[in-house]
Amino acid sequence: MPLDFLKRRNTTDTPASAAAPTPGMPPSGHAAITLPEEVVAQEYQLKLYYAGKTSEGVRMKTGPNALNELPTMLHGLARTEIEVVEPLPIEFSQATPVISRPSEAMQWLNAHHVHSPITRHALVVLESIDAVDLAFDTFVCSLLDGEVDTSGYPEYNAIVGGVAAHWDEATGDMICRAVVGWGGKGVRGDTDRIGAKLLGGILSNILASQYALGLTPIERPVPAAGRGGLVCAHCGFASAHERAFYCPKCGMRLLRG
Numbered sequence: 001m002p003l004d005f006l007k008r009r010n011t012t013d014t015p016a017s018a019a020a021p022t023p024g025m026p027p028s029g030h031a032a033i034t035l036p037e038e039v040v041a042q043e044y045q046l047k048l049y050y051a052g053k054t055s056e057g058v059r060m061k062t063g064p065n066a067l068n069e070l071p072t073m074l075h076g077l078a079r080t081e082i083e084v085v086e087p088l089p090i091e092f093s094q095a096t097p098v099i100s101r102p103s104e105a106m107q108w109l110n111a112h113h114v115h116s117p118i119t120r121h122a123l124v125v126l127e128s129i130d131a132v133d134l135a136f137d138t139f140v141c142s143l144l145d146g147e148v149d150t151s152g153y154p155e156y157n158a159i160v161g162g163v164a165a166h167w168d169e170a171t172g173d174m175i176c177r178a179v180v181g182w183g184g185k186g187v188r189g190d191t192d193r194i195g196a197k198l199l200g201g202i203l204s205n206i207l208a209s210q211y212a213l214g215l216t217p218i219e220r221p222v223p224a225a226g227r228g229g230l231v232c233a234h235c236g237f238a239s240a241h242e243r244a245f246y247c248p249k250c251g252m253r254l255l256r257g
Helices: 070-074 102-112 117-128 191-207
Strands: 049-054 057-060 083-085 138-145 159-167 174-184 212-216
Touching (some): 117 159, 191 212
């Protein structure tokens, strides 16, 4: 007589449907997770607003005191100390106030760490919008309107600026223009209107100079190292074309071979 009850029971003989869960379904013993129809996310955003204005150029008669008179063009308008920023030397030719370019930003900091927070703020704004180029511009700067924060930096609606000057490549005359700028985090408000008024005041002061010869269209020079332009033996600036007779950075006459 066979003893069936002594046989080992096969515990693996379970239906396939019970052994493996259906794809997309949670394992046995786990609650189902319902995906939301719309993902709730925390949003982050930063808006920076930089703006500025420049006037027409004013041709100035060349003279030994022409550069020295630039700060006087802000008298009656400047609310803080007037600073003079000279064109950068050749070793800082790549300096730019852009933190995403570390080597260029470090050059910029090394070149301008001696200036006040107001002047550094003005350079960040005006260089970022290409209103001032320290490859050849001499820039006279001050706070013109608004307030500064506790660390001495202008508020977003404060207006900074002054006079930018360079030497004409053809005649050797100095070309001056009024420059104002503002910006940062915040709403513009009526800063544009105030900036236009201040720009007119600076331009009036420039035209009142004893060296002023009248308004002139501005053709801003561009550094052209490696593109065949004449190179100033005095400061190393590369002229943009072969027609230049005077360096737009230092005013020295260019030597021709």
